Amino acid sequence: MIGPILFLDDIADGRIRLSALFIAQGGQTPAPIKTIGGAYKPVVLARFDRAVIWRARFDLPADRGCEYRWNGDSFFLAGNLQGDMRIAYVSCNGEEVGDQQRDGAERNAMWARLCDAHRAAPFSLLLHGGDQVYADEITKGHPLSEGWPLHIPDDPTRAALDDLRHHLQQRLLERYAALYAAPEFAWIAARVPSLMQWDDHDICDGWGSLRRRQAHSAIGQALFSAARESFLIFQQAAVDGDLPARFHDPSGTHLGWHIHAPGLQILAPDLRSERDRRSIMGPGGWAMMGEAARHMPQAGRMMLMSSVPLLGPRLSILEALMVLVPAMQKYEDDLRDQWQSRAHRAQWRRMLRLLRDMAHAQGDNITVLSGEIHLATRAVMDLGAGLRIDQLVASGIAHRAPPRAWARLLGSLARLGAAPLAQHPIRIRRLPGQTGRYVAERNYLLLERRATRWRASWELETSGRTAELAL
Numbered sequence: 001m002i003g004p005i006l007f008l009d010d011i012a013d014g015r016i017r018l019s020a021l022f023i024a025q026g027g028q029t030p031a032p033i034k035t036i037g038g039a040y041k042p043v044v045l046a047r048f049d050r051a052v053i054w055r056a057r058f059d060l061p062a063d064r065g066c067e068y069r070w071n072g073d074s075f076f077l078a079g080n081l082q083g084d085m086r087i088a089y090v091s092c093n094g095e096e097v098g099d100q101q102r103d104g105a106e107r108n109a110m111w112a113r114l115c116d117a118h119r120a121a122p123f124s125l126l127l128h129g130g131d132q133v134y135a136d137e138i139t140k141g142h143p144l145s146e147g148w149p150l151h152i153p154d155d156p157t158r159a160a161l162d163d164l165r166h167h168l169q170q171r172l173l174e175r176y177a178a179l180y181a182a183p184e185f186a187w188i189a190a191r192v193p194s195l196m197q198w199d200d201h202d203i204c205d206g207w208g209s210l211r212r213r214q215a216h217s218a219i220g221q222a223l224f225s226a227a228r229e230s231f232l233i234f235q236q237a238a239v240d241g242d243l244p245a246r247f248h249d250p251s252g253t254h255l256g257w258h259i260h261a262p263g264l265q266i267l268a269p270d271l272r273s274e275r276d277r278r279s280i281m282g283p284g285g286w287a288m289m290g291e292a293a294r295h296m297p298q299a300g301r302m303m304l305m306s307s308v309p310l311l312g313p314r315l316s317i318l319e320a321l322m323v324l325v326p327a328m329q330k331y332e333d334d335l336r337d338q339w340q341s342r343a344h345r346a347q348w349r350r351m352l353r354l355l356r357d358m359a360h361a362q363g364d365n366i367t368v369l370s371g372e373i374h375l376a377t378r379a380v381m382d383l384g385a386g387l388r389i390d391q392l393v394a395s396g397i398a399h400r401a402p403p404r405a406w407a408r409l410l411g412s413l414a415r416l417g418a419a420p421l422a423q424h425p426i427r428i429r430r431l432p433g434q435t436g437r438y439v440a441e442r443n444y445l446l447l448e449r450r451a452t453r454w455r456a457s458w459e460l461e462t463s464g465r466t467a468e469l470a471l
Contacts, residue, residue, distance in 0.1 A: 001028055002181045004056075004070055007237045008125065008193035009244035011081065011261050015059040017244070018193055019237035020070070021045075022054040023177050030054050034069040046233050048173045055237045062261070065122070075191050078122035081261040088114060088192070089127040089445040091307075091371025092396025093179065094134035096205060099398075100178055110397050110442050111184035113459060117446065118188055126192040127266070129371040130199025130307035131396070132235055133179060135227055138171035139204070145223070149204070149214040161222055168226035176234040195259065196235040197268040199307040199372055200337065203227040208275030209336035215276070228273070231255070248291070254284030258292060263300035263452065267292055271307050277336060280308075280344050281351075289354055296362045301454055301471075303447075309370040310351065311379035311391040311426045312340045313413040337372075340418070349420050352381070352389075356424065359387045367454065367471050369445070371395035374402050375410070376439040376458050378469070381426045390471050392456050394445035401461075407438035414438075431458055432467035439463070447471075 003022035010017045022030040022042060032039040033056045042054035060066050060079060067076045078085070095102070105112075117123075139145035144156055144164045156164075179185060200207045203224055207215070214220050232238045232252070243250055246257040255270040269289060274282025281289075296302075304310070335341055339348040359366045360383070368391040381389040401407075414428035414437050428437045442461040447454060454471040 001025075001030060002177060002186070003030065003054075003190070004033070004075075005180055005186070005189045005237075006077075006191070006193045007235075008195050008246075008259070009057065009237075010246045011062055011259060012245070014062050016062045016079065016081065016193065017059045018057065019244075020056045020058070021180075021234070021237045022056075023173075023180065024052050024054060025050060028052075030056070031071045032056065033058050035060060036066075045237065045239060049170055051173060051177065053233055076122070077191060077193070078124045081124055081264070083449075084451070085124040085449050086121060087125045087127060087447040088117070088123045089129060089369050089392070089394050089447065090114070090397040091129035091199075091394060092131045092201075092374055092399040093128070093185075094131065094201070095399050096134055096136045096201065099134050099137075100175070104182060107398050108182050108184040110444055110459070110461060111182070111188070114397075114444055115184055115188050117459065118192060123192045126188065126194045127305065127369065128194055128196040128235070129305055129369055129394070130197060131201040131372065131399075132196055132198065133172070133175050133230075134201045135172060135175060135203060136201060136205050138168055138175065139223065141171075142167045145219055148219060148223070149210055152214065152217045152219050156218055161218055164219070165222050165226055168223060169230070172226060172230040172234075176230065180234075195257075195266065195268070197257070197270065197305050197307055198231050198235065198255070198272055200272060202231055202235075203272060206337060208272050208280075209277060212277070228255075248288040249284050254282065254288070256285055256288045258288065260297070264303070264449070265292075265297065265300065266303045266305065268305040278343055280339060280347050286350075289351070293354055293358050293361070296358055299362070299364070301364060301367060301449075302358065302362065303367045303369055304355065305369050306339075307370065308337055308339060308372045309377075309379070309391060309393055310339050310348075310368050311381055311389065311428075312338060313410060313416065313418060313428060345420065352421050352424070355389060356383050356421065359383050359389070360385065363387075365390060365471060367392065367447075367456075369394075373438075374399050375407055376431060376441065376443040376460060377410075377428060377437055378431060379426055379428045382424055384423065390456075390469075392445055392447075392458075394443050394458060396442060397444050399442070401440040401442060404440045407436060407440040411437040431460075432469055434463070434466070 004020035040058040042056040046053040139148040259266040379391040455468040
């Protein structure tokens with residue numbers, strides 16, 4: 001039995017509404033979740049060949065620590081979302097090739113450190129900013145998808161596509177089960193509710209930046225469908241037609257969500273479901289952002305989860321080099337993924353203008369949380385009137401860091417600066433105590449509210465905890 005894995009469904013009426021996910025084999029039925037308010041029996045969420053997925057929904061007070069019981073064990077939750085609180089942010093929980101063959105202690109070393117941090121001072125929420133699972137290898141082992149995305153069969157039969165979908169579903173189950181069974185992850189996931197938003201590797205490397213003939217082929221659509229179904233089941237404890245209230249679009253055309261807590265809102269647009277080579281977000285995503293802008297609370301901090309960094313160096317130089325150097329062209333989708341790509345410049349400016357106006361309407365700074373790049377860094381955008389956007393990048397919790405030379409190259413590009421909006425320069429800043437703008441170490445981020453003031457620090461695998469940064 002794998003679980004319970006906790007997810008925050010919503011916050012309403014002074015309660016946190018939770019889902020507990022279980023992966024059961026061999027006809028097992030999970031025991032009920034028990035709280036002071038009663039017992040909550042799990043129900044079947046999905047069935048796979050070798051497992052049944054169960055979910056129990058329950059709620060607890062949002063203003064204090066409390067516990068729930070399951071199978072004879074007690075689990076304490078920090079719970080308090082109204083006063084002082086701590087939040088952890090992670091991303092990139094895996095690697096593209098051979099992730100399941102890695103030594104568990106090495107792979108999950110930063111998860112173990114996060115567990116220690118929770119024991120020392122509990123977290124109220126655990127935010128996952130993308131690439132929670134690396135699904136890149138699930139296409140292997142099936143004749144239709146073995147050569148994906150370079151080789152795509154013509155006109156596969158319906159039976160062959162159904163067989164492919166079944167293959168992909170089972171491979172995704174195996175990967176999620178392996179991740180959630182890891183002792184380090186399982187321990188904290190049973191004690192801190194998670195909020196997750198996906199990125200490309202939850203589907204496949206570069207999803208949304210691939211060529212249209214690849215993404216819109218029958219193989220590409222089967223892959224997206226299977227990955228989306230698994231994203232809902234394993235990262236949201238939900239299925240179509242039964243999404244938690246925090247989702248903007250009940251139909252699930254796009255999977256952006258929005259959480260409101262006292263003095264805090266967390267906005268997580270979906271940067272993959274509607275993406276194509278010219279657009280990072282589609283109509284649904286922009287509608288969600290527009291609605292959030294129209295209903296800004298009078299006070300409090302807004303945190304935006306952008307799975308790819310919103311503030312970054314100019315990429316036009318790298319994109320120009322890519323045209324001239326054939327060996328670099330395999331990285332085209334990686335650059336096309338970014339807000340800063342020439343292909344997305346109009347949407348980038350649109351998002352920055354929207355956030356600038358939201359900050360001025362509320363009279364408070366905005367914090368952007370990002371991952372994806374397998375490095376730690378931060379950036380600041382001056383918004384005028386004493387306001388700014390702070391971008392904090394934490395990536396990755398399990399993905400090993402790229403060479404330091406790559407971090408130095410990005411740091412060199414960052415020196416050029418960027419100002420996509422006139423009079424609002426973007427600056428890539430150093431983490432406290434670091435000499436370079438990008439840190440090539442595995443890492444995670446800690447956010448803490450004391451009274452009404454927010455601070456951030458990074459836990460770096462080799463360098464340790466940074467000093468706190470005021471936000």
